[in-house]
Amino acid sequence: xxxxxxxxxxxxxxxxxxxxxxxxxxxxxxxxxxxxxxxxxxxxxxxxxxxxxxxxxxxxxxxxxxxxxxxxxxxxxxxxxxxxxxxxxxxxxxxxxxxxxxxxxxxxxxxxxxxxxxxxxxxxxxxxxxxxxxxxxxxxxxxxxxxxxxxxxxxxxxxxxxxxxxxxxxxxxxxxxxxxxxxxxxxxxxxxxxxxxxxxxxxxxxxxxxxxxxxxxxxxxxxxxxxxxxxxxxxxxxxxxxxxxxxxxxxxxxxxxxxxxxxxxxxxxxxxxxxxxxxxxxxxxxxxxxxxxxxxxxxxxxxxxxxxxxxxxxxxx
Amino acid sequence: xxxxxxxxxxxxxxxxxxxxxxxxxxxxxxxxxxxxxxxxxxxxxxxxxxxxxxxxxxxxxxxxxxxxxxxxxxxxxxxxxxxxxxxxxxxxxxxxxxxxxxxxxxxxxxxxxxxxxxxxxxxxxxxxxxxxxxxxxxxxxxxxxxxxxxxxxxxxxxxxxxxxxxxxxxxxxxxxxxxxxxxxxxxxxxxxxxxxxxxxxxxxxxxxxxxxxxxxxxxxxxxxxxxxxxxxxxxxxxxxxxxxxxxxxxxxxxxxxxxxxxxxxxxxxxxxxxxxxxxxxxxxxxxxxxxxxxxxxxxxxxxxxxxxxxxxxxxxx
DNA sequence: TTCAAGACTGCAAACAGTTGCACTAAACCT
DNA sequence: AGGTTTAGTGCAACTGTTTGCAGTCTTGAA
Numbered sequence: 001x002x003x004x005x006x007x008x009x010x011x012x013x014x015x016x017x018x019x020x021x022x023x024x025x026x027x028x029x030x031x032x033x034x035x036x037x038x039x040x041x042x043x044x045x046x047x048x049x050x051x052x053x054x055x056x057x058x059x060x061x062x063x064x065x066x067x068x069x070x071x072x073x074x075x076x077x078x079x080x081x082x083x084x085x086x087x088x089x090x091x092x093x094x095x096x097x098x099x100x101x102x103x104x105x106x107x108x109x110x111x112x113x114x115x116x117x118x119x120x121x122x123x124x125x126x127x128x129x130x131x132x133x134x135x136x137x138x139x140x141x142x143x144x145x146x147x148x149x150x151x152x153x154x155x156x157x158x159x160x161x162x163x164x165x166x167x168x169x170x171x172x173x174x175x176x177x178x179x180x181x182x183x184x185x186x187x188x189x190x191x192x193x194x195x196x197x198x199x200x201x202x203x204x205x206x207x208x209x210x211x212x213x214x215x216x217x218x219x220x221x222x223x224x225x226x227x228x229x230x231x232x233x234x235x236x237x238x239x240x241x242x243x244x245x246x247x248x249x250x251x252x253x254x255x256x257x258x259x260x261x262x263x264x265x266x267x268x269x270x271x272x273x274x275x276x277x278x279x280x281x282x283x284x285x286x287x288x289x290x291x292x293x294x295x296x297x298x299x300x301x302x303x304x305x306x307x308x309x310x311x312x313x314x315x316x317x
Numbered sequence: 318x319x320x321x322x323x324x325x326x327x328x329x330x331x332x333x334x335x336x337x338x339x340x341x342x343x344x345x346x347x348x349x350x351x352x353x354x355x356x357x358x359x360x361x362x363x364x365x366x367x368x369x370x371x372x373x374x375x376x377x378x379x380x381x382x383x384x385x386x387x388x389x390x391x392x393x394x395x396x397x398x399x400x401x402x403x404x405x406x407x408x409x410x411x412x413x414x415x416x417x418x419x420x421x422x423x424x425x426x427x428x429x430x431x432x433x434x435x436x437x438x439x440x441x442x443x444x445x446x447x448x449x450x451x452x453x454x455x456x457x458x459x460x461x462x463x464x465x466x467x468x469x470x471x472x473x474x475x476x477x478x479x480x481x482x483x484x485x486x487x488x489x490x491x492x493x494x495x496x497x498x499x500x501x502x503x504x505x506x507x508x509x510x511x512x513x514x515x516x517x518x519x520x521x522x523x524x525x526x527x528x529x530x531x532x533x534x535x536x537x538x539x540x541x542x543x544x545x546x547x548x549x550x551x552x553x554x555x556x557x558x559x560x561x562x563x564x565x566x567x568x569x570x571x572x573x574x575x576x577x578x579x580x581x582x583x584x585x586x587x588x589x590x591x592x593x594x595x596x597x598x599x600x601x602x603x604x605x606x607x608x609x610x611x612x613x614x615x616x617x618x619x620x621x622x623x624x625x626x627x628x629x630x631x632x633x634x
Numbered sequence: 635t636t637c638a639a640g641a642c643t644g645c646a647a648a649c650a651g652t653t654g655c656a657c658t659a660a661a662c663c664t
Numbered sequence: 665a666g667g668t669t670t671a672g673t674g675c676a677a678c679t680g681t682t683t684g685c686a687g688t689c690t691t692g693a694a
Contacts, residue, residue, distance in 0.1 A: 002431070004680055015644045020682060030642060049431045051368040051377065052680035055649045060368065062411075062432075070397040073390065073583060080387040083414050092428065094379075095412040097400050111409065114319070114366045114650095115379075213587070240587050266390060270530070270557050272589040321650055332674050337652060347672055369650035372679045431680095 003044045012040040023048055063290060064094040064112040064119035066105060073265040074235070074282065075122065078143075082120065082286035089294055091117075102126050106134060113138045118293040120286075121145075123187070139296065141289045145186055151292045152300035153285050157187055157262065158194035160278035160305030164232050164260045165198040167276075167307055172316030173230030173258060174200060179219050179242060180207030181234035188234055191262070195232060204228060213241035220245025229257055229316055236261035236268040236277055243273070243312065254314035264308055273311035280305055320361045329357040340365055380607060381411040381429040381436035383422060390582040391552070391599065392439065395460075399437065399603035406611055408434075419443050423451060430455045435610040437603075438462075440504070456613065458606045462503055468609045469617040470602050474504055474579065475511035477595035477622030481549050481577045482515040484593075484624055489633030490547030490575055491517060496536050496559060497524030498551035505551055508579070512549060521545060530558035537562025546574055546633055553578035553585040553594055560590070560629065571631035581625055590628035597622055 009016040014033060021028045022037045029037075054060040063086050067075045079095060086093045094112060098104035102125040112119055118139040124131060131147060134140065141151035168176050178195050181188035188208070196203055206222050209215035216238035223231060223242065233239035239261030243253045253259050253273060261268055264279035281303045288301060326333040331350060338345045339354045346354075371377040380403050384392045396412060403410045411429060415421035419442040429436055435456040441448060448464060451457065458468035485493050495512050498505035505525070513520055523539050526532035533555035540548060540559065550556035556578030560570045570576050570590060578585055578594040585592035598620045605618060 002680095006680080016681080017645080017683080018643060020680095021643090024682070028642075033642080047427065047431060049680055051371050051432060052649090053682075054368050055372065055651090055680080056682040058649085070400065071393045071583075073393075076388045076390075076393050079412070080414055083387065083412065084416070087413070092411050092432070093413070094409050095396070095400065096404070096410070097397055099401070110364065114364060115368055115409070267584040267587040270584040271587045319650095323650080333650090334652075334675080335673060337650095338673090341652070345672075350672080366650050369679090370652075372650080372681095373652040375679085 002049075003046045004049070005046070007044055008037065008041045008046050011044060012037050024053075060115055060117055061090060062092050062094060062116045063293060064096065064109070064116045065122070065286075065290075066096045066098060066108055066119060066124075067122045068098055068100050068125070070095065070097045073237075073267055074263050074280075078122065078282040078286035080286070081283035082290050085287040085290040086294075091290070091294065093290075106130050109134045109138060109140070118296075120289040120293060139293065141292050143285050143289055146300075149298075151289075151298045153289050153292070154300065154302045155280045155282075155285055156302050156305050157278065157280065158190045160262065160280070160307065161191040161194040161232060162198055163305075163307040164262070164276075164278050165195045165201055165203075167309065167313065168230035168232070168258060168260065169198060169201050171230070171258060171313060173228075175202045175204070175226075175228045176230040176232060177223050177226050177228040178203055178205045178207070179209060179216065179223065179231055179233045179238055180205055181209065181211045181238070183208040185211075185234075191232070191234065207234070209234065209238060211235055211238060213237045213244075216241025216243075217245040220249055223257075224249055224251060230313075231257060231259045233259060233261050236263045236265045236275055239275055239277070239312070240267065240271050243271075254312050255317070258313035258316075260307075260313055269310075276310045276313040277308050278305050279308050319366075320363045321366070322363070324361060325354065325358045325363050328361060329354050341370075376434055377432055378407060379409045379411060379433045380610060381413065381426070381433045382439070382603075383413045383415060383425055383436060383441075384439045385415050385417050385442075387412065387414045390554075390584055391580050391597075395439065395599040395603035397603070398600035399607050402604040402607040403611075408607070408611065410607075423447050426451045426455060426457070435613075437606040437610060456610065458609050460602050460606055466615075468606075468615045470606050470609070471617070471619045472597045472599075472602055473619050473622050474595065474597065475507045477579065477597070477624065478508040478511040478549060479515055480622075480624040481579070481593075481595050482512045482518055482520075484626065484630065485547035485549070485575060485577065486515060486518050488547070488575060488630060490545075492519045492521070492543075492545045493547040493549060494540050494543050494545040495520055495522045495524070496526060496533065496540065496548055496550045496555055497522055498526065498528045498555070500525040502528075508549070508551065524551070526551065526555060528552055528555060530554045530561075533558025533560075534562040537566055540574075541566055541568060547630075548574060548576045550576060550578050553580045553582045553592055556592055556594070556629070557584065557588050560588075560592075571629050572634070575630035575633075577624075577630055586627075593627045593630040594625050595622050596625050 005016050005019045009019045022034045083093050096108045105126045121142045123144040143153045204226050209219050239259050261275045261277040264277045268275035322333050322336045326336045339351045400410050413425045422443045438459045440461040460470045521543050526536050578592045581594045581596035
């Protein structure tokens with residue numbers, strides 16, 4: 001018993017097309033008629049059916065957002081910002097989780113395709129070829145992955161990594177470990193190249209590691225054995241795990257070794273010692289991605305990162 | 318130039334209705350025809366248009382999920398589980414954030430109404446009256462709010478609170494503070510009544526407080542002044558803030574005072590000391606809520622909570 | 635007064651599917 | 665052999681909205 005445009009038309013004595021226009025092109029209808037239609041619609045509780053509208057216009061006013069893991073603290077701020085940006089322009093947001101399964105990306109985009117005007121893909125792991133196939137089905141923008149031809153939002157983690165290593169160097173740490181992420185990660189590679197370019201620092205790579213607390217914990221022994229006094233970790237979770245692991249080996253942070261993370265997730269602010277970290281502009285990225293999508297502009301943007309100095313780094317004794 | 322059911326029909330020499338049926342009622346079409354249609358559809362890259370389908374069937378195969386704050390660590394596990402459950406039954410999930418604005422709840426449900434088969438509302442703050450209005454527009458299930466007539470998923474936080482206070486009592490803490498949440502919160506009231514029922518414990522209520530780290534930090538002085546040795550906090554964020562605040566006042570946890578939180582969010586596991594807390598079954602709640610929604614059953618469920626003992630509680634000296 | 639230009643509004647055909655009904659042909663029963 | 669069921673398919677109407685086109689009525693200008 002849902003009330004349609006026809007009910008409103010009948011009740012206000014005009015043709016359906018007039019009702020339609022009072023909602024989608026108000027300037028085309030006489031002010032008096034318009035207000036009459038509007039009040040009748042209000043009384044009847046009419047709400048335009050977006051699905052039906054999409055059928056003729058081809059625009060759904062829906063967007064899709066695909067992330068690897070909703071519960072990973074890195075993503076929620078991004079999702080929230082994307083949602084806010086979408087909402088502001090009267091778009092709705094589908095959110096999906098691939099559960100770290102690259103194959104799910106393609107499947108989800110396919111499934112979304114007819115129901116959204118575009119999708120934002122966060123750090124996609126599908127092959128370039130697969131992504132190109134998808135591009136034919138639906139417009140999308142990727143976050144944290146370089147992909148020619150597609151709209152792209154990058155966070156300049158390379159710059160952040162360099163700042164982090166320079167910060168360590170400035171504190172006197174000349175032997176620094178890079179506790180890297182998973183093999184084949186774009187971000188991990190980016191971090192490494194940037195870190196290697198800092199002069200006067202011996203960089204030793206420890207990894208690859210799982211991008212989790214556990215991964216960091218497991219790397220502790222190798223970090224100790226490498227004899228470094230400073231560490232840049234692939235992300236905050238790894239950093240937190242590493243600090244725990246070092247503690248269990250009798251090394252204290254920052255007294256014995258300084259650790260800096262990457263991401264600036266909430267738990268990093270809450271754990272002790274408070275984590276020095278490279279803040280990733282996840283909210284800005286989410287917001288920007290949906291803006292690009294809605295405005296259909298194909299651009300590649302690089303967002304700045306910055307170093308947040310807290311308590312997990314200190315001068316070399 | 319999207320490929321429709323008509324293109325498939327033409328290319329495989331059958332009527333559109335047959336194509337339609339091979340997708341929505343396969344058993345009604347001859348095996349040979351079906352496989353021919355299927356291969357043709359595959360070749361052409363046909364995918365059913367869910368929006369169009371929704372127009373006639375009235376079922377969109379979409380669900381909405383509304384939470385107060387996506388970035389609050391309490392929600393992501395719930396969202397993830399809800400998504401997984403939806404996905405499993407081939408539903409898509411709209412996710413929305415009210416930004417703690419009760420008015421946004423109603424608006425979002427309205428906006429979703431034609432586009433979803435139902436919505437799950439987490440800890441809604443709208444009035445009963447408003448919710449009843451909404452119930453006429455779209456089926457929904459509420460999480461963590463008692464509402465007669467609507468499908469409901471409750472987490473038995475009362476039981477958890479009682480376990481927590483009993484745990485403190487068992488450690489010798491007979492004077493216990495309840496650092497409460499915001500005024501008017503259903504959960505906060507629930508916690509209080511349960512906590513008050515534990516025998517042989519003097520309960521002093523400190524609050525109301527903002528449900529955040531900052532709220533907990535601010536409550537530290539009053540907790541100290543109340544002379545208690547054990548604390549049950551409204552949630553983990555409050556507990557973490559409180560521990561920080563007590564530390565700044567020269568009181569150490571758990572040596573001087575034992576603190577237990579509620580929720581079991583990730584940062585509680587990662588902060589030091591590791592937080593003893595009442596684990597809320599958020600994932601189970603998310604999963605169950607979408608199952609109830611899809612199966613259209615109106616039931617009231619109460620999910621068990623349990624106490625997770627970690628390092629922020631210890632025996633009274 | 636006449637005509638052209640607007641401003642509104644109605645008509646009807648899309649959009650991409652679903653579904654009740656009618657029809658055909660084959661299979662099944664006596 | 666004749667009648668009845670059944671499986672498979674086609675027909676056409678319907679879902680709620682948009683939109684190009686055409687018609688009506690004012691209004692302004694010549």
